[in-house]
Amino acid sequence: MATTEEIRADLADIVNEVAGIPADDVQLDKSFVDDLDVDSLSMVEVVVAAEEKFDVKIPDDEVKNLKTVGDAVAFIERAQNG
Amino acid sequence: MSATRVLVTGLGTTSPVGGDVPTTWAALLAGQSGVRPIKHEWAEQLPTQIAAEVAVDPTDVLERVKARRLDRSGQLALVAALEAWADSGLADAEVDAERLGVAMASGIGGVQTLLTNYDALKEKGPRRVSPLAIPMLMPNSPAANIGLAIGAKAGVHTPVSACASGNEAIALGIDMIRLGRADVVVVGGTEAAVHPLPMAAFGPMLARSKRNDAPEKASRPWDKGRDGFVLGEGAAVLVLESEEHAKARGAKVYAEAAGAGVTADSHDIAQPDPAGLGATRAMKVALREAGLEPSDVAHINAHATSTPQGDVAEALAIRNALGEKAAEDLVLTSTKSMTGHLLGAAGALESLAVVLALKDRVVPPTVNLEDPEDIGLDVAAEKRSLPEGDLAALNNSFGFGGHNVAIAFRSA
Numbered sequence: 001m002a003t004t005e006e007i008r009a010d011l012a013d014i015v016n017e018v019a020g021i022p023a024d025d026v027q028l029d030k031s032f033v034d035d036l037d038v039d040s041l042s043m044v045e046v047v048v049a050a051e052e053k054f055d056v057k058i059p060d061d062e063v064k065n066l067k068t069v070g071d072a073v074a075f076i077e078r079a080q081n082g
Numbered sequence: 083m084s085a086t087r088v089l090v091t092g093l094g095t096t097s098p099v100g101g102d103v104p105t106t107w108a109a110l111l112a113g114q115s116g117v118r119p120i121k122h123e124w125a126e127q128l129p130t131q132i133a134a135e136v137a138v139d140p141t142d143v144l145e146r147v148k149a150r151r152l153d154r155s156g157q158l159a160l161v162a163a164l165e166a167w168a169d170s171g172l173a174d175a176e177v178d179a180e181r182l183g184v185a186m187a188s189g190i191g192g193v194q195t196l197l198t199n200y201d202a203l204k205e206k207g208p209r210r211v212s213p214l215a216i217p218m219l220m221p222n223s224p225a226a227n228i229g230l231a232i233g234a235k236a237g238v239h240t241p242v243s244a245c246a247s248g249n250e251a252i253a254l255g256i257d258m259i260r261l262g263r264a265d266v267v268v269v270g271g272t273e274a275a276v277h278p279l280p281m282a283a284f285g286p287m288l289a290r291s292k293r294n295d296a297p298e299k300a301s302r303p304w305d306k307g308r309d310g311f312v313l314g315e316g317a318a319v320l321v322l323e324s325e326e327h328a329k330a331r332g333a334k335v336y337a338e339a340a341g342a343g344v345t346a347d348s349h350d351i352a353q354p355d356p357a358g359l360g361a362t363r364a365m366k367v368a369l370r371e372a373g374l375e376p377s378d379v380a381h382i383n384a385h386a387t388s389t390p391q392g393d394v395a396e397a398l399a400i401r402n403a404l405g406e407k408a409a410e411d412l413v414l415t416s417t418k419s420m421t422g423h424l425l426g427a428a429g430a431l432e433s434l435a436v437v438l439a440l441k442d443r444v445v446p447p448t449v450n451l452e453d454p455e456d457i458g459l460d461v462a463a464e465k466r467s468l469p470e471g472d473l474a475a476l477n478n479s480f481g482f483g484g485h486n487v488a489i490a491f492r493s494a
Contacts (some may be wrong), residue, residue, distance in 0.1 A: 017150075018150075019147060020145070020147030041213045044213040045214070048209060048210060051174075071253075
């Protein structure tokens, strides 16, 4: 089972690939929109890439609740364990 | 007609023979072919396995996030436009955004984005279609992205007329300046259609025979052994500027974009008028608009794509448009012999070559002319010098749909 840090690191790579944000900036307490400047189109790309990478489903209704990197990592952990 | 003079004050390209203007021009003068075997696996199933892909991949040049939000046609366009913009000196000058326009053409548009996303839809479902697919694949995407990059607000346009598109963009830019709608217009064409679907669709029109083994020999305009065109990709951009605006800032001037002739055959969707009447008229109109006599024309960069009928029909149209004497006195070439056929970017790349030919007084060769067809015209099999003094030259582009566009340039 992947650790929280492993998930964060993989997610950081995706955010870097999609939006060009340095992977080191993608920390659990960072807001995608306010801190990392990830726009809505990029967020859709991040979600789709994360679904593929982590083999989980992230429903559209859920995406609006994923405000911070920590929210996303927690969701992925729950989805993988569920 | 006393119209505003339109000057060429900047050039940019990324082509099958070079990643910028200096390398492309040096390669053309040296007779270097950009035609190569296609390295993608999909080429194995096609009868034609060669193409003229760009010498420098645009993703090696552009910032990664910028590049992934553009179709390949948009990437190539942006690389060429940024070079032209920097070359013009306008990047460092005060330009009124509301007097700055763009006319960037494409023949086929974002076909690779369209097809890649369709593959994702079929294989993985609708969620896997990129949310950026539409702004990437729309044909006006390269023009719009150039407009964003340089801050153009006078109008951003995308003329589409198949293989005449690049020249049509130049014609539109000249009009915008002459009609007083803009002081500066960034014009050109881009194409990135080296993909199995367009290649399969072009099928018998592409050079195929035994040329897969000798790709650099495949594009051979006016040679008796020609058997079709070679698909090329790339982009080329010219910065057009009113004489008044260019003089006020002391701009470097390459040449004058003196006139355009835009006609339609109204004959057939794919076949040109067999008598070349539309092409003839395009050249005549361009000369008239430029205030030139046929005897002023020292050089023509022909459309000549290396197809059996087209090359000969164009030669006839040149004779009819200029008259025997003037036609025989000029130096004719087809740089497609080296770059392949860039479709919607062809007119722009070849106009760039004409502009540099007038400036440097040298015409690039038509390579592979080993057994020339008797067209009665002076084709430059080797690079050729042009005389000093005031010179004019034409660039021809013709496209499916019966579009004919000739642009007349004068030396500065």
